[in-house]
Amino acid sequence: MxxxxxxxxxxxxxxxxxxxxxxxxxxxxxxxxxxxxxxxxxxxxxxxxxxxxxxxxxFNNLKNMKKALLVIDVQNIYTHSESELYCTDHKQTVKKINGLIEAFQKKGYPIVYIKHIHKADGSDTGRMFDFAGPIEDFNFKEGSEEVEFDKDLYLVSNATIIFKNRYSSFVGTSLEKILKENNIDTVTICGFMTNFCCESTARDAHDRDYYVEFISDATGAPESETMNETKIREVVSELLSGGISKIFDYETYSLEF
Structure with a gap:
């Protein structure tokens, strides 16, 4: 203990x-x-x-984990330089995400791609943009270029793609059904943003009794006035490590996988 x-x-x-x-x-x-x-x-x-x-x-004593990789929101809104949510380190982040995808693919583990998207009229936004300015200026509108997957993201053939409109990848989606159908007990998290959709999904997965692996430097977030991308990863990982998730950097995880 x-x-x-x-x-x-x-x-x-x-x-x-x-x-x-x-x-x-x-x-x-x-x-x-x-x-x-x-x-x-x-x-x-x-x-x-x-x-x-x-x-x-x-966690360490659990044998034969049944894992699934959750690839969260690797979309143009985070990788195009003109975007207000641009992540400066996105190329390295996507490279590490692709490495995880290839590793899971080789082992035959399920890979689930998740995309954040909202109806163009904003009718499904709920409380999502309460702190983001006028509602008519909300992001992630269906049909826009910003919601498409980044061009460098590796998409496996016959990819499983789900669409969400909340921070957690579980809310209002078929994710848990997919995990249960594949007898998954462990989710491995990568993608964007570290401190919103990735963190929320990690917490939600834990509360649904999944083991959680959080690959910190395979997540990304735009810099704020007070924190750069590295600091955001550090803060989120410190909070999650206390009772939600195992924290890995990409290199360490790759060696142990």
Whole structure:
């Protein structure tokens, strides 16, 4: 049984301290006070979070997981430079997503592509755009170029594609039916946006009793005034690792897959 004794995280990674007590297993304290700012961003975060999330005994002891890859919203709205939701790191993100698709395809695991789209009249938007300006200016309208898949996304033959109009890929879609029909117990998440549709889908999957794998650097998000894309990934992964999902970076996941 895990006992997370201390988790202290100070801004800008000035000091990051974790004590993880696993009864009968280990006790570990990690300090990263002497690293440069860049080293903290590059190293401290993933070290700490991967240590926390991958020491889940129930998850580690589960054998023969039945996995499905959820490829969420890899659409032009995030990859075209003129878009207000443009993600500057999208090329590397899509490259990693394609790597995951190829790996799952080789193993014969299900791959589900998810696309966010709304009726042109906005009648199905609900509360989606309450914080995004005038409703007539909403994004993801059906028939627009911005809702199409990015040209570099690898689409497998006979791809399973579902359409959603909420952050979670489960709400109002056939996703859970597809997972149950394939006896899936574990979903692996990649795509856009890290802090909205990917995070919401991870939380929803957990609450529906699926195991969740979140490939942090295979997700993307547009920068805000206060956080760049790397920081957004870090914050979301830190929150999810506490009780929702195992967190991986692409390289580590590829080695273990």
């Amino acid at each position: 895990l006992d997370f004794g201390v988790f202290m995280h100070e801004s800008a990674f000035s000091c990051s301290k974790i004590r993880v007590s696993c009864t009968g297993y280990c006790e570990r304290i990690c300090f990263f006070q002497n690293l440069s700012s860049k080293e903290r961003i590059d190293n401290t975060y993933y070290f700490n979070i991967s240590y926390l999330s991958q020491n889940n005994l129930h």
